[in-house]
Amino acid sequence: xxxxxxxLLPGDGIGPEVVDVAKDVLFVAGAKExxxxxxxxxxxxxxxxxxxxxxxxxxxxxxxxxxxxxLLGAIGGYKWDNNExxxxxxxxxxxxxxxxxxxxxxxxxxxxxxxxxxxxxxKEVAEGVDIMVVRELTGGIYFGKPRGFGSNDKGEETGFNxxxxxxxxxxxxxxxxxxxxxxxxxxxxxxxxxxxxxxSMLWRKRVTAIASEFPDVxxxxxxxxxAAMQLVRNPKxxxxxxxxxxxxxxxxxxxxxxxxxIGMLSSASVGExxxxxxxxxxxxxxxxxxxxxxNPLATILSAAMLLKxxxxxxxxxxxxxxxxxxxxxxxxxTGDIYxxxxxxxxxxxxxxxxxxxx
Amino acid sequence: xxxxxxxLLPGDGIGPEVVDVAKDVLFVAGAKExxxxxxxxxxxxxxxxxxxxxxxxxxxxxxxxxxxxxLLGAIGGYKWDNNExxxxxxxxxxxxxxxxxxxxxxxxxxxxxxxxxxxxxxKEVAEGVDIMVVRELTGGIYFGKPRGFGSNDKGEETGFNxxxxxxxxxxxxxxxxxxxxxxxxxxxxxxxxxxxxxxSMLWRKRVTAIASEFPDVxxxxxxxxxAAMQLVRNPKxxxxxxxxxxxxxxxxxxxxxxxxxIGMLSSASVGExxxxxxxxxxxxxxxxxxxxxxNPLATILSAAMLLKxxxxxxxxxxxxxxxxxxxxxxxxxTGDIYxxxxxxxxxxxxxxxxxxxx
Ligand SMILES: CC(C)[C@H](C(=O)O)[C@@H](O)C(=O)O
Ligand SMILES: CC(C)[C@H](C(=O)O)[C@@H](O)C(=O)O
Numbered sequence: 001x002x003x004x005x006x007x008l009l010p011g012d013g014i015g016p017e018v019v020d021v022a023k024d025v026l027f028v029a030g031a032k033e034x035x036x037x038x039x040x041x042x043x044x045x046x047x048x049x050x051x052x053x054x055x056x057x058x059x060x061x062x063x064x065x066x067x068x069x070x071l072l073g074a075i076g077g078y079k080w081d082n083n084e085x086x087x088x089x090x091x092x093x094x095x096x097x098x099x100x101x102x103x104x105x106x107x108x109x110x111x112x113x114x115x116x117x118x119x120x121x122x123k124e125v126a127e128g129v130d131i132m133v134v135r136e137l138t139g140g141i142y143f144g145k146p147r148g149f150g151s152n153d154k155g156e157e158t159g160f161n162x163x164x165x166x167x168x169x170x171x172x173x174x175x176x177x178x179x180x181x182x183x184x185x186x187x188x189x190x191x192x193x194x195x196x197x198x199x200s201m202l203w204r205k206r207v208t209a210i211a212s213e214f215p216d217v218x219x220x221x222x223x224x225x226x227a228a229m230q231l232v233r234n235p236k237x238x239x240x241x242x243x244x245x246x247x248x249x250x251x252x253x254x255x256x257x258x259x260x261x262i263g264m265l266s267s268a269s270v271g272e273x274x275x276x277x278x279x280x281x282x283x284x285x286x287x288x289x290x291x292x293x294x295n296p297l298a299t300i301l302s303a304a305m306l307l308k309x310x311x312x313x314x315x316x317x318x319x320x321x322x323x324x325x326x327x328x329x330x331x332x333x334t335g336d337i338y339x340x341x342x343x344x345x346x347x348x349x350x351x352x353x354x355x356x357x358x
Numbered sequence: 359x360x361x362x363x364x365x366l367l368p369g370d371g372i373g374p375e376v377v378d379v380a381k382d383v384l385f386v387a388g389a390k391e392x393x394x395x396x397x398x399x400x401x402x403x404x405x406x407x408x409x410x411x412x413x414x415x416x417x418x419x420x421x422x423x424x425x426x427x428x429l430l431g432a433i434g435g436y437k438w439d440n441n442e443x444x445x446x447x448x449x450x451x452x453x454x455x456x457x458x459x460x461x462x463x464x465x466x467x468x469x470x471x472x473x474x475x476x477x478x479x480x481k482e483v484a485e486g487v488d489i490m491v492v493r494e495l496t497g498g499i500y501f502g503k504p505r506g507f508g509s510n511d512k513g514e515e516t517g518f519n520x521x522x523x524x525x526x527x528x529x530x531x532x533x534x535x536x537x538x539x540x541x542x543x544x545x546x547x548x549x550x551x552x553x554x555x556x557x558s559m560l561w562r563k564r565v566t567a568i569a570s571e572f573p574d575v576x577x578x579x580x581x582x583x584x585a586a587m588q589l590v591r592n593p594k595x596x597x598x599x600x601x602x603x604x605x606x607x608x609x610x611x612x613x614x615x616x617x618x619x620i621g622m623l624s625s626a627s628v629g630e631x632x633x634x635x636x637x638x639x640x641x642x643x644x645x646x647x648x649x650x651x652x653n654p655l656a657t658i659l660s661a662a663m664l665l666k667x668x669x670x671x672x673x674x675x676x677x678x679x680x681x682x683x684x685x686x687x688x689x690x691x692t693g694d695i696y697x698x699x700x701x702x703x704x705x706x707x708x709x710x711x712x713x714x715x716x
Contacts, residue, residue, distance in 0.1 A: 085559075088553060090553045090554065094554070120479050120480060120483045120590055120591055120592070121478050121479055121480065121590075122478060122479065122480055125478045141499075141521060141555065142554055144518070147555075147556050148556050149556055149560065152524050154524075154526075156524045156525045156526055157524065157525050157560065158522055158523065158524045158525075158560070159522070159523055159555075159556040159557040159558070159559055159560030159561065160502070160520055160521060160522035160523075160556060160557055161520070161521045161522075161555045161556055161557050162518055162519070162520055162521075163499060163518060163519045163520075163521060164516055164517070164518035164519075165516065165517055165518075166510050166512075166514045166515065166516045167514045167515050167516075168512075168514055193604070193607075195446060195448045196448065196452070196500055197499065197505075197517075197519045198505050198506050198507060198517040198518060198519055199517040199518055199519050200517070201443075201517055202507065202515065202516070202517030203517065224607075224608055225607045225608050225610075225611040226611065228586070228608045228609070228611050228612035228615075229611045229612060229614070229615040229620070230615075231612075232478055232479075232590060232612060232615040232616055233478055233615050234478070246551070247608075249551075249582075249583045250582055250583050250586045250605075250608060251586070252583075253583040253584065253586050253587045254586035254587060254589075254590060254612060256587065257586075257587040257588075257590040257591050258590055262587070
């Protein structure tokens with residue numbers, strides 16, 4: 001096949017700006033490999049709330065499901081922060097993840113050599129960091145039931161959630177992580193809290209069991225508190241990390257910050273079948289929205305992940321990655337990664353430079 | 359009163375060595391302020407497992423309860439890592455926290471000016487960091503029920519835990535945190551995941567309500583994933599942090615690592631009444647146990663917290679803190695904080711130097 005339908009979900013804040021730029025890059029990179037891409041833009045997040053009153057309209061989910069890959073900008077903003085749960089932009093995001101069944105969230109954490117000075121870590125600690133965080137995305141405490149508000153035996157109000165994993169949920173994310181580790185450095189670190197939580201004890205037991213299918217991958221286990229420390233102390237010790245939904249949320253954000261270039265980091269969420277969801281890991285940055293200041297590179301690199309993990313057009317993905325490297329080498333920087341001696345550009349111009357490099 | 363009974367729980371690994379040294383410092387600092395301290399040593403953790411088959415013997419809990427303050431070394435080690443849950447050293451730790459009702463865990467995260475170069479963060483990011491993490495310690499997912507193993511509707515095994523907080527549990531930890539913030543920089547940041555979890559929504563609502571009792575403290579809220587990033591990006595933005603049990607476990611360990619001197623960090627766990635539990639935040643370090651290599655300063659500073667928060671003898675606490683600063687200024691360092699140009703010493707010698715400075 002050489003023609004694919006892509007759903008674009010620009011979302012909120014800087015989302016529309018970065019998706020707009022990334023779309024062009026995606027189109028051109030595809031074309032250069034003989035792949036035709038058709039785009040359909042749909043509403044999601046705050047934009048959908050404002051337009052039709054729900055954060056994930058049925059038509060959006062249906063269109064996403066029927067397409068070959070989804071590129072999401074960012075969702076959320078102050079405006080909707082105090083909304084009730086079912087009217088939060090975030091709820092739309094959780095619903096589309098769950099609706100698409102994209103249980104595996106891959107987050108590459110890479111320190112770009114050109115940007116190593118932007119890391120809050122010392123150069124010798126940060127340089128060369130190259131981690132893949134594999135986060136379970138459709139289970140655990142994010143979706144576990146029962147959840148809600150109740151009252152305890154003293155008649156006091158309570159708020160509660162359930163952290164729960166089943167064998168098959170753990171096995172499938174473990175297999176994805178082992179596959180990823182196998183194609184990378186061959187080392188997988190599974191992060192849990194098995195010294196306290198039963199959900200983690202089952203996690204550790206199953207990950208250990210699945211390891212026998214991957215004798216070529218070296219498996220280790222680490223408690224989440226220790227992992228949070230080790231990521232700061234010596235991030236280079238990690239190759240691939242696999243962990244549950246909530247620990248993955250925390251650790252992948254922590255890890256992304258050690259790179260100093262969160263505006264550069266992409267992510268892929270994939271399931272067993274069906275289209276994947278690709279998005280930058282940064283948020284909607286409402287404070288700089290509409291000012292042509294956003295860094296589109298994370299979304300452009302997410303488009304590359306869409307080509308690679310979503311459509312299997314690895315060569316087109318490589319083209320984008322090379323073009324991004326080239327653009328950085330050429331000295332172009334948006335505000336978030338600017339340093340003296342480089343050329344400060346806006347979102348659109350950055351996109352043009354990547355296109356030129358393509 | 360000028361005579362107090364202190365329970366010593368040396369525990370495992372380097373625990374006995376550091377408690378031994380800290381005990382002498384504690385005794386002398388008390389004496390200098392006219393306070394007599396009596397010590398009783400009890401079994402806990404792996405040491406208790408080996409001697410009597412349980413990680414927290416009833417006599418230990420009873421003695422601790424009957425005393426005026428508890429100084430704990432560290433617990434755990436490879437030897438007991440694969441034990442069943444009720445035979446894990448960690449279970450003893452959770453049981454004593456719960457048995458004493460010490461719901462508020464205070465963890466100062468301080469970058470010592472003499473040690474700033476040991477931080478993995480750049481000097482300008484690390485220097486001057488002075489945060490107090492207030493972690494809820496006897497609730498949340500650590501203790502919530504139901505918990506255990508079950509099977510789902512497909513007949514598959516599951517592991518599950520319950521994250522649950524009641525109004526009174528949140529209110530009391532919030533009050534402690536506001537009090538702490540009031541005596542520090544007057545800024546409190548409450549960390550939760552209220553965009554996803556009901557338990558966090560109630561947390562945010564109650565912390566916000568309690569804020570009205572502390573009009574002089576500036577309250578802000580942050581999502582846990584963002585907090586994990588901000589601690590790396592710019593830790594100086596934080597004064598006092600309050601959060602739940604599991605987020606506190608992760609964030610306080612992350613924060614401690616940014617100081618680069620985890621062997622220097624102490625903690626206090628206190629309740630509404632009854633004795634407090636004081637312990638270094640580092641672990642039992644079985645690899646260097648019994649070699650007189652451990653850094654006793656974290657335990658010595660925990661003894662200072664015992665004097666201040668446990669017995670209210672602030673002057674004696676100040677004496678210890680000053681003696682530790684002086685000892686660092688005199689250039690003495692254990693292996694974990696050693697740098698060229700300073701004097702490498704062992705655990706005992708470090709204790710002697712602090713005593714000299716006292
Ligand atoms: C916005 C929020 C619900 C989401 C999450 O917690 O999963 C975000 O933090 C992320 O990591 O994609
Ligand atoms: C040993 C473990 C049970 C404990 C915890 O998770 O509370 C430790 O990590 C801590 O922070 O004191």
